[in-house]
Amino acid sequence: MSVPPAAIEAGSRAAYAHVSPQHAHDQGWDELPPAWQRNYRNEARAILEAAAPHLMAAAWGEGAKAQADAYGMNVDTLGPNPYRKPTP
Numbered sequence: 001m002s003v004p005p006a007a008i009e010a011g012s013r014a015a016y017a018h019v020s021p022q023h024a025h026d027q028g029w030d031e032l033p034p035a036w037q038r039n040y041r042n043e044a045r046a047i048l049e050a051a052a053p054h055l056m057a058a059a060w061g062e063g064a065k066a067q068a069d070a071y072g073m074n075v076d077t078l079g080p081n082p083y084r085k086p087t088p
Helices: 005-019 021-026 034-071
Strands: none
Touching: 005 021, 005 034
């Protein structure tokens, strides 16, 4: 899955602030060396790519339930969640 650049940027900045809160307080993101920023972006991309299928499945499930509730339908009539892997 291709993660949008804005999501990678947000994730990398959040990771920096979370991993190094004191450093982030003393030195803002824009003051970091480019190599550090690149490392945080690479880590954020890997994390988001791993999490994306789970987030998509959860979002589809919540949306399907909301649609079914809004129209008085059984959620099962909408078919299986295309993002959830079948259990063996």
